[in-house]
Amino acid sequence: MIIKWDREGRSGDRDTAQAEQTCKRAAQYVRMSTEHQQYSTDNQAEALAKYAEARGYVIVKTYADDGKSGLNIAGRGALQLLLQDIQSGAADFEAVLVYDVSRWGRFQDPDEAASYELSCRRAGVVVHYCAEQFENDGSIGSSIIKTVKRAMAGEYSRELSVKVFAGQANLIRLGFRQGGQAGFGLRRVLVNQDGERKGELGAGEHKSIQTDRVLLEPGPESEQAIVREIFSRFVAGETENEIASDLNRRDVRSEGDRNWNRAIIHHMLINEKYVGHNVWGRTSFKLKQAHRQISPDEWIRCDNAFSPVIEQSKFNAAKAIIEARSASWSDDAMLDQLRVILAGNGSLTGLIIDEYDDSPSSGCYRSRFGSLLRAYALVGFKPDHDYRYIQINRSLNAMYPQILESCMTGLRRRGNRVDENDAESILTLNNQVRLSVSIARCMQTGAGSLRWKLRLDNRAAVDLTLLIRMDAANVQALDYYVIPKIAIADAILTLCEHNGLGLDAYRRKTLDLCFDIFRRAALRKAA
Known part of the structure; x- marks a missing residue:
């Protein structure tokens, strides 16, 4: 008798209880990222069901991570729950079925994948890679093949990262937008592969056709007028806080129906998209390893990619004021100011620093001292960290x-x-x-x-x-x-x-x- 199990481990046969007594119990873990459609969780589950039937297992539980990257365990709630159930003794199964080594994860450190499998084995639960051509039986041959497969899975992600970055950089140089909200006074517009306008994208909306592209264009005239007012008032001598306070008093709402603050105004004043320049790659988080700031001469850009909201001369004037504001500060003066901010808030972040008038911005501290962390250390502040x-x-x-x-x-x-x-x-x-x-x-x-x-x-x-x-x-x-x-x-x-x-x-x-x-x-x- 063939017993078919759905993805939640439920059987449609009335002899379920008898089957569970005579078969070995197993859980299945399935994961799908966006890289290969053929690796859908349904296809994986079908392959695992055939493997279970051939090996005398009955699948009693499914752990599924849909649309999750395999680069690390963060965000993979199903895998975390699986490991937690096994390590706590709550697992009522003796094996975990996985489609292949890469579905377990594409960890950049092969030892990380090994450590998770080891924790299962120590709890008496065996991991089976059902589509692989080796038996995960602990033999020297299988251990060698498995280690190579893990390294290959990580290398695939590294190669894919390089290709994706190159493709994104090329689209930026062609003037197309890569992710993120448009910003106050701007709108995202969808165009087809011939550059013909298809319509405006609302908040949270994304393109649905691979060959479509996104551009920026000026938003409603009322918002453009506010952007021009902000730049003009700043160049005339008003501070970011003064401008934000007045806009809030007038009940002018920022993007996302929020109140204005100094940080929002400041980031608007330094963002080149308001003069029509397409700039990308200011920070890097490749392979989800570590965030790092990128030097401005390495940014990917396309000048005059779309219609500006303000003129270049006005933007340059605002930029000069911001740069002069930090250039006039010596290193010691900047650190003294940072101590004042720390004393007033009890902690430091880039947002807190940017909220202070007549003070260098967080970007200035990064530029002057190499990083915010080094500036923090010089004033005796230690961010939340395990020391x-x-x-x-x-x-x-x-x-x-x-x-x-x-x-x-x-x-x-x-x-x-x-x-x-x-x-x-x-x-x-x-x-x-x-x-x-x-x-x-x-x-x-x-x-x-x-x-x-x-x-x-x-x-x-x-x-x-x-x-x-x-x-x-x-x-x-x-x-x-x-x-x-x-x-x-x-x-x-x-x-x-x-x-x-x-x-x-x-x-x-x-x-x-x-x-x-x-x-x-x-x-x-x-x-």
Whole structure:
């Protein structure tokens, strides 16, 4: 009897209870980004159903991430819930079915994908990649293929990122708009591939045909008049706050039916779209790794791409005032002003800085000091960040002498002569083997996986390294690695929760098991 299960794990057969008793229970994880239509979640679910039927599984639950990138775990609520259910013991299944390695994720660090699979396996749940040509059985062959597949999945995203960026940059140079709201006094217009106007796009509306393009054009005359008024009043000597207060008093609404404030006015005064220039790529968030500011000479632009709302001379005059306002400030004066802003608000952000009249903008601070974070540090402000590692390092440093003494005692009990080189913290065994003892602090990535980093001292020619990995709380040892020099090619070795046979073969659960490696044995005298 063939039992068909829908994507929620429900059976249409009346013998459901009997089937669940005789079949192995499994969950399925499906994910679709926007890169390949053939990888729709429905198609994946169909392939997984066939795999389950052939292997004697019954799919009892579905976790689906529709339209989610596989670059990281952030935003993938279904995968997060799946891992949470497994790790908490709430999962009522023994396997997870996934279409292929790339559906699990296109992580830029292959170890991240491995760490999530390891957490499943440790909880007794096996991950099956149903469309792959290898069995995920833990063999050396499957481990090698799986690692290569993970690296290929990440590389695909990197190559796609380069191609997409090049395509977007080309469209910007042709004068087309790439994402974002139009802004007060402007409107987004949809045109076809021949440049013919098709209509205006409202707030939240997007094009539906791939070959269509978006341009900017001036909005209603009433809004254009407000934009021209803002620039004229600013050039005449009024501040952003004064202009915003007057517009609010007159009940003039900003974009999105909001009140005006200094930041909105300021960003309008420095935005070149009001003079018809199409500028893109001021910041970068490639592969969802890290936001960074791009130098102005690297921005992608097309001047005179669409009809201006104000004349270039008026924009240049406003720009000159803003630049002169910051140029007249010395570094010390800017930092003093930043301290005043910090004292008045209790914290600092770009928006808070931009709200202050007669003060350099957040952009000026970035330009002058390289980044806002460096400016914050110079005035003693620390943004929300986890600095507990400083205290953890102090605790581990205090713990180190006791651990080193325990190692020396344990080695001596195995019949070894142990000498300590105080200058290098190296133990010499029997005048032959040099052993380094290191403690690795546990770190948690943004995705929640664990990492340990070992920094090797190239000046110390050691034969073996005894690495002590701390637990997630950095309170007690998790496990131990006795690693020969030949197995470590780099000066910095990063370990994840599961590292493959190449490194985990050197892992021991207790310190005594490590010491047993060094137990001396008497040899019989040859006849």
